Amino acid sequence: MMEWMKTTIVPHFNFWIYVVIMMLGLWAAIGKNNLIKKLIGLSIFQTAILLLYVSMGVKEGASIPIVDETMGEAAVDFMAQGGGGAGATAFPINPDLFANPLPHVLMLTAIVVGVATLGVALALCQVIFRDFGTLEEPEILNQIKTIQDDV
């Protein structure tokens, strides 16, 4: 059992955590009746996806993806001198020293867009509560049914 955990869970623990969190959110989105609780579930689901992306960009021994200016200038000089055709010196910017910037870029916008769309969802919930007096899905469906039967 311990051996199995060491070889299976520990090297991929970020994926295990993301699956567990994502399934918690999915369960809340399907299994709960209250619309606000469903929204909380969807937010948890979204957070799990953010976690998945950001954790994939982690590199051991790497720093934040901001290139040191001296290193950058060295790279500019390097390219000005012909770009290492002879291969005497390596390119000054070693990508292993910086975390993967791409997941950060994608998730940076996703977080803000997630807040904005959550705002829209909450606004819809407010309108539903104003019109039906409840946020419980079965009661809302019942009310819609009676309205349709009357028509």
Place this chain on the structure above:
Amino acid sequence: MQKLFATIAVIITGAILLNAVEDFPRFGDPHSPPNSGVSGGSVSSSVHYLQNTYLDTRVPNVVTAVLADYRGYDTLFETAVILTAGIAVFAILRVVRREDEEESAGSEEKACSGEFSTSDSDGEGRHRVVVGTTCRVVVPLAQLFGFYIIAHGHPSPGGGFQGGVVLGTSFILIALAAGLGSALGRLREDMYLRLACLGVFIYAGIGLLSLFFRRNFLDYGALSGLLQTGGEEMARSHGIFGVELGVAMTVTTVMFALFANLSTRGELKGGL
């Protein structure tokens, strides 16, 4: 019954996902496919960005450069999504009353006076002395910090989205501490709606500007002649900054608009 089905669905989905976990790269592996590319193939785009960002744009922060330059289309439409969310909340919730109805609904005329008063047309203002004083100290610092984050997106972690959220939060703090009327006195509704649209307009406008120089949309390098910067790299750097300003405007105002509409059910009066 519903919970039983939910549990079954979750267990099946989770089992499929966990079954696939084995195939993913090890956590923190610097040479995993997303970090350095598939072996034998070309390098991954993240390595290309890390190596070429400073050469192309003179921006040390790779995230900012990728966000606003390499992936400018993506960010442009993300900003448009945020603006759309603001408009959607306005369309769903906002209640606009005529003048005569407004008087009967209750007079809170002085709410928009712009004074940093802690009174909310009822006698509860005195209970908010501590909160109001703290708010008066914190809000300018928070706004200064927000502008710092926006302006220093190039050499340090930051940019339009993050700084915009901080700025928007400072207005929400005013609304929480001194009443929504006080916050709306500083950022009126017509003003924030215009600013939100102006943000996207600035972004798209900078993109369109490069079309006039017979270059691609959002290719800021074309602006080097206009900005007198001497090189296309610095022109890209300034273009990124302009774009970030537009993003920050939209994010700031939409965050505040969401709060203002949600906390008052679209009345923009009273509030929490």
